[in-house]
């Protein structure tokens with residue numbers, strides 16, 4: 128029997144939509160969307176309290192376990208002993224351990240010493256002493272059992288902390304400058320805006336079903352330390368022509384696959400308008416965001432298609448119902464390093480002391496030690512940074528030397544080498560189910576080796592390690608970005624390694640850097656590779672030239 132002829136109009140049917148609610152696509156077009164429609168992620172909290180924490184891990188509905196738990200910062204961690212070659216092959220239930228990573232959101236990176244101690248106690252009592260500071264200012268705990276979660280929430284919430292919407296398709300932690308309110312040079316303190324958005328909208332069902340995650344940064348810091356260029360929405364401190372401080376709004380930045388820098392809307396936002404502009408941008412994302420394909424669901428794809436002009440017009444006409452005035456672009460950042468490591472003056476005559484743990488790895492005991500050091504020196508405030516670092520605020524001039532000595536004695540470096548200061552690593556295979564390679568230990572070894580081999584190197588140089596193609600550690604904007612993958616070594620064996628990405632940057636000359644064809648290293652050879660390329664840079668660099676600038680003009684042979 129012959130096949131019936133295809134209808135003539137087959138090639139003329141309407142293009143499929145992107146699943147935008149605003150265009151009438153309310154029926155879920157994939158499993159994630161279906162799960163969100165079946166039950167709001169925020170509803171899982173009560174089931175955790177009433178059922179799962181009482182009946183144990185095996186009682187958890189799989190749709191909650193691998194879906195809605197994220198709305199409260201809970202992910203199952205990777206079962207130990209599964210190598211990276213199996214990541215893409217195994218079913219989720221084969222990769223799941225019976226323990227959880229729990230992400231505590233720290234909006235603006237702002238912690239009191241009391242809050243820090245609560246996290247430290249939770250770490251020691253319920254998380255086997257684990258505590259990692261992330262590059263979005265959160266603290267992540269591991270080895271958490273479902274039975275402990277209600278008690279952990281009780282303790283966190285008693286001091287004003289939470290895990291609500293720390294993960295999931297939600298408005299994640301709002302990043303802010305760790306020095307907000309104390310920095311002598313800041314354009315504006317973004318803390319009230321961060322608090323207002325947190326209080327009004329985090330945990331609000333109006334924004335708990337977004338197409339994908341939604342990342343916010345709000346800062347008036349002149350070093351531009353919150354990497355506003357790669358957030359879904361960012362408010363950057365500026366002063367308008369009338370001398371009024373306010374914010375310049377950026378939308379659509381993000382890394383991972385298809386990295387894009389955010390675009391300026393060119394609008395000036397007064398401090399009291401920030402929360403409604405934020406809600407407008409988040410609302411556009413909720414209503415017009417692409418829900419059909421998960422890998423096109425971030426707001427950057429919508430912004431990329433619409434452009435800044437249309438985005439602003441929809442924001443003003445459909446959401447704000449008023450026009451925003453035009454405003455200036457932010458000033459260029461004040462220097463090459465955006466972190467706040469070291470000892471620096473505050474505007475009140477005290478000092479802040481920023482320090483570098485190793486690639487964000489801390490512990491319950493170390494968090495207590497930091498709290499002790501702060502308190503003994505008269506401080507009640509600490510901060511997390513977006514570079515996996517921490518800062519103690521409010522140190523009187525005559526106490527600075529003592530704080531520095533105590534932090535250094537705890538291997539929390541106030542005057543770190545470039546390599547300790549500027550190397551970041553994501554969670555990697557130790558706990559992450561998507562990972563292909565180990566990252567934290569590899570980064571730690573790399574730091575030790577580079578400090579030994581290149582003791583006099585003092586130029587800025589960011590080295591970011593990721594355990595997979597996602598970009599949790601921002602590889603595309605690092606001087607040396609390392610993307611975890613399996614590679615073949617000289618003996619022909621498949622081993623852990625990295626694809627190398629060079630010369631990415633944010634700031635004055637933002638760039639996603641340069642990929643050199645086939646440039647890879649095994650984890651074992653990584654220190655040799657970095658040493659080689661850094662020595663070439665030192666030999667060839669012109670006066671004042673940065674690593675990223677050198678990479679752009681260097682011969683390929685010198686980058687290998």
Ligand code: SF4
Nearest residue numbers: 553559562594595599
């Ligand atoms: Fe996991 Fe990949 Fe993110 Fe690293 S970059 S934490 S391996 S998802």
